Amino acid sequence: MSLDLPTTGCRSTPVLKERGQREVFCGLTGIIWLHRKMQDAFFLVVGSRTCAHLLQAAAGVMIFAEPRFGTAILEEKDLAGLADANAELDREVARLLARRPDIRQLFLVGSCPSEVIKLDLARAAERLNGQHAPHVRVYNYSGSGIETTFTQGEDACLAAMVPTLAPSVSRELLIVGAMPDVVEDQCLALLSAMGIGPVRMLPAHRAGELPGVGAETVFALVQPFLGDTHAALLRRGARHIAAPFPFGEEGTTAWLRAIAEEFGVSREVFEAVTAAPRARALKAIATQSAELRGKRVFFFPDSQLEIPLARFLVRECGMTAVEVGTPYLHEAIVGPDLDLLPAGPVISEGQDVEKQLDRQRAAAPDLTVCGLGLANPLEAQGFTTKWAIELVFTPVHFYEQAGDLAGLFSRPLRRKAALRKEAAE
């Protein structure tokens, strides 16, 4: 079976590149899903009270017996250079690790304030590794909101780990990107039913399960926002299996097929393993996408999921994409999705928010996918919006979630229609 490619996809569409004011969310957000995944890790944000508030607000009201993230607050005297922030950080880390022997991986996460005062967290991680290795491995990455979009936090975190992974000479499949456990299990079950293995995950649940990497490693991404991690794995000699992302029935099938071909899985086995979940996915999408058919969608750049999601909405849910904005466009990563997205929409990279708002108003789309900061003002102007961040917090990958993914987009349209009906009565 082969993919039904549009006569002209968007791979060669000229990209509108904008470098103006941006409306994006901060990279610290990734800690919320990463700390759930990595069960012996601790994320120590070196930041301000604002960073601490953001984390607590984003984490919601969940109470953990022992939280796996926290903030080392930079006080006025640190910011003014009156205190030795490095010495304070060393003290805080020593106290934390003494109290929490379960921590095996410690991430020092940079923030706007730590970057403004030029606190060198790479050197701090090196110094702390000297003190706490081998029991604890200390990494550092930036979650700062100065120049990032929120999904870059996960990318920076995983990219920081890649150079420290053990060398490997085994032929292994590495799946890269954090997924909720239930979705990860579905992914592993499909691969195992096709006889594909060994399969390793990055991030792993525990430090002891971290994969090795080398020239025999082939890797597949499950998130399109992992540009730096992709580059870091290539530098370690691993090979990327480029494929559309596993969103929707078609995306999931294409992603699995690319891996199946790499591992020489027969067509019969592939069909036998995928036929039933594909049929379930198609049925669920059909039910959830009725409101989406014939509607127009506009994507502001935010989650970096925009291109694969536009492909899903256009090809599997019958929508028309007017503009697909993405913070960054890595052709090596989203090229296969661009091939499938029929030519027509403006493909934009980066942002000049005022200009983009003008284009959005002129287009008057039925649905606008955007960040939190734009959603409320646009709703107030009568537009129907979908918060991009929900797409990262909700299980949306693979066959069993395909209906829910369509539902995430159809729900705001259904709600708007119900409100209009109510107002008319």
Ligand code: SF4
């Ligand atoms: S944008 Fe900067 S200051 Fe604000 S929470 Fe994020 S890292 Fe902290």
